[in-house]
Amino acid sequence: MPLHTDKTFEQDLRHVRERLLAMGGKVEELIAGSMKALIDRDSALAEQIKHSDAEVNRMEVEIDEACRRILALRQPAASDLRLITTALKIVTDLERIGDLAVNISERALDLNQAAPLAHYVDLPKLAQLAQAQVKDALDAFVAADVAKAEVVLQGDDHVDVLFLKIFNELLAYMMEDSRTIRRATSLMFVAKHLERIGDHAMNLAEMVIYMVRGEDVRHPRSRELDRSNGSSG
Amino acid sequence: MIAAQPLVQPPLSNARAAPKLQVERLDVHFRARHAVKDVSLTLADRSVLAVIGPSGCGKSTFLRAINRMHDLVPGALVKGKIRIDGRDVYARDVDPVLLRRSVGMVFQRPNPFPAMTIFDNVVAGLKLNGLRGNHAELVEKSLRQAALWDEVKDRLKSSALSLSGGQQQRLCIARALAVQPQMLLMDEPASALDPIATARIEELIHELKERYTIVIVTHNMQQAARVSDRTAFFYMGELVECGPTEQIFTNPKERRTEDYVTGKFG
Numbered sequence: 001m002p003l004h005t006d007k008t009f010e011q012d013l014r015h016v017r018e019r020l021l022a023m024g025g026k027v028e029e030l031i032a033g034s035m036k037a038l039i040d041r042d043s044a045l046a047e048q049i050k051h052s053d054a055e056v057n058r059m060e061v062e063i064d065e066a067c068r069r070i071l072a073l074r075q076p077a078a079s080d081l082r083l084i085t086t087a088l089k090i091v092t093d094l095e096r097i098g099d100l101a102v103n104i105s106e107r108a109l110d111l112n113q114a115a116p117l118a119h120y121v122d123l124p125k126l127a128q129l130a131q132a133q134v135k136d137a138l139d140a141f142v143a144a145d146v147a148k149a150e151v152v153l154q155g156d157d158h159v160d161v162l163f164l165k166i167f168n169e170l171l172a173y174m175m176e177d178s179r180t181i182r183r184a185t186s187l188m189f190v191a192k193h194l195e196r197i198g199d200h201a202m203n204l205a206e207m208v209i210y211m212v213r214g215e216d217v218r219h220p221r222s223r224e225l226d227r228s229n230g231s232s233g
Numbered sequence: 234m235i236a237a238q239p240l241v242q243p244p245l246s247n248a249r250a251a252p253k254l255q256v257e258r259l260d261v262h263f264r265a266r267h268a269v270k271d272v273s274l275t276l277a278d279r280s281v282l283a284v285i286g287p288s289g290c291g292k293s294t295f296l297r298a299i300n301r302m303h304d305l306v307p308g309a310l311v312k313g314k315i316r317i318d319g320r321d322v323y324a325r326d327v328d329p330v331l332l333r334r335s336v337g338m339v340f341q342r343p344n345p346f347p348a349m350t351i352f353d354n355v356v357a358g359l360k361l362n363g364l365r366g367n368h369a370e371l372v373e374k375s376l377r378q379a380a381l382w383d384e385v386k387d388r389l390k391s392s393a394l395s396l397s398g399g400q401q402q403r404l405c406i407a408r409a410l411a412v413q414p415q416m417l418l419m420d421e422p423a424s425a426l427d428p429i430a431t432a433r434i435e436e437l438i439h440e441l442k443e444r445y446t447i448v449i450v451t452h453n454m455q456q457a458a459r460v461s462d463r464t465a466f467f468y469m470g471e472l473v474e475c476g477p478t479e480q481i482f483t484n485p486k487e488r489r490t491e492d493y494v495t496g497k498f499g
Contacts, residue, residue, distance in 0.1 A: 080495045
């Protein structure tokens, strides 16, 4: 692929790409760390995760600023424009994923105060799935790989199915023994946070498809509605 | 008032639906040099086509073929068809002088007649065409359409050279409009102007496309993006891609267009 004639522009774009990847790597770490803090009952680690969120926030601001600078100074077009608009969107998703990892750590801190529930049902599996979705979406971004992004979009169903299963199991716990309600509810929140992380991974994947193909695949049903209503928007 | 003399009367029905400009397999040679190669495109009535591409890509040659400016160039050979409202502009019975009145041109450097007043510049085209009269109404209308009237209405008898570069360019546009053309060709109309004068010209293009079909050649890609409905990218004499401007600048189909609009050439 040819490079930009202006080498500093090339560097600016590479910088945005690299910072996004660094941010993605960081939030993956946060998801893994928050789940480790929960399962190993490691409150010190949970505290550490809470603090690392500041770094993710800082990266978000930094990437936003780099994108704004490129928009203002370079007037990017075509694939460059799509990269920058994608970057501006996905930093928000990445930042939200970081927040959700912090929420999981907070639940872990709370749960670590009480005796553990018999087991964490399928939560570790759900965490692995959600984290893999984020990783695969970021890999699709790096490789500009539409096929891989589409796999992420399909993979969200597995996340949702597993979430529902965990939800029902935790409900059963609570019905059997009301003393588990507080802990089971906390775990339900954790499951919900992981399910949301999966949704954000899907947003990332949709933006990767836009970035590569220039085609917006979000909300296909709402656009079908628009068409059947005869609206042009 | 001067009666408009369109090259041909457009049909009354679906006049807007039929393309204003149809170019089919256009080739332009200057002796051994093949400057425009097998170019075909169409342009709807009252829309703006921007032609972009690196220096020497054939974009100005393409533009000048539309009103037969190459007729005046020794060794130039134009092949293929250019139709305006369905009529071949290179047909034998087409008078190139009448054609150029119908298809006005604005050049890179403002070129008002230096020894003439502002008023006389606007009507110069009419006088050259032997149309005499007072023309005051037409001068006002043309200057208003060129968004210059308010700035010059109190000094129509001043020399055209008393105007700024941007005003001179709008005066040249008024001069082209005074002969009531159907199309306007603009060859880098703002490249010699400062950003504010450029913005005025661009705003003017938006206003003019209510009445005229415009083809603009520009080196400034942001300008092409701002003013045009469709963009054609030329490279080494070939038309690489022609499509809706938004598509060309967000998601071009051709690799070479992508490389050009993202600045990856040479």
